[in-house]
Amino acid sequence: MLAEKMTNDDYIALLKQRLGEKRFNHSLNVAEEAVRLAKKYSVDVEKAYKAGLLHDIMKEEKPEIQFEAIVKSGMPFTEVEKSNQKLWHAMAGAAYIKNELGIEDEEIINAVRYHTTAKAGMTMLEKVIYIADFTSKERxxxxxxxxxxLADVSLEQAMLEGLSFTLQKLVEKNKLLNLDSINAYNEVAAVCGKGNNI
Ligand SMILES: [Fe+2]
Ligand SMILES: [Fe+2]
Incomplete structure (x- = not known):
């Protein structure tokens, strides 16, 4: 099928092939939650639905295939991202939807790319996908x-909670921290009035 002719129903059929039942349902739920948040925060609903559907499309692919997709795409990644296999599916997913599905919308691609680590300077859509992954109805x-x-109070407060949760888990296990996540954390902490350490 020509990539540019793919509908949301085609994406759903593709997800059904590529994901187990649990993650397939998670993807539908993240899309639904992304739409809810998009409406609340005046974000493009159609983009939120697509990005929500597709965010984990590479998650059940073998790690070596995920890594190959990242390298082939030429996308830059950090040493920390390389060292943590759990982060690969987000980058590989972005590469897949761009190169295999022909999605050209940079905001959708970046929403998938950064749905696990976040980064500073995210768009509202990117924030919506990051949060919807935490608040989808089966969670x-x-x-x-x-x-x-918090997701109903502000996107930044929910991001602060999500990033705190993720970074704390990594610190507890003495794992490496990705700078994108730290920069995102500092940005939303400052926005939420937590910037003063005194
Ligand atoms: Fe994910
Ligand atoms: Fe997810």
Whole structure:
């Protein structure tokens, strides 16, 4: 099928082939939650739906295939991203939707690219996808209710909560921190009035 002719239903059919039932449902739920947040924060609903659907499209691919897709795309990545396999599916997903599905919208591509690490200077759409991945309806981790409440207060407060959660988990395990995540954390912490350390 010609990439530019693909509809959302085609994307859903493709996801069904590429993902197990659990992650397929997660993808639909993230898309639905992304639409809800997009409406709330006046973000492009169609882009939010597409990016939400596609954000984990490479997640069940073998790591070596994910890494190959990243390298082939020529996309820049950090040493920390290279060292953490869990981050590969976001970059590989961005490469896949651009190169295999022919999606040209940079904002959708970047929303997929940064849905796990975040980065400073994210657009509203990119923030919506980052948060929707935490607040989709099947999520049931400790603290999800707080995340959902914050997502309804402001995108930045929800991002601060999400980044704190992720960075703390990495620190607890003495893992490397990706600078993009730290920069995103500092940016939203300052926006949320947490910039003064005194
Ligand atoms: Fe993901
Ligand atoms: Fe996800």
């Amino acid at each position: 049931d981790y400790d603290g999800v209710e707080k995340m959902r409440e």
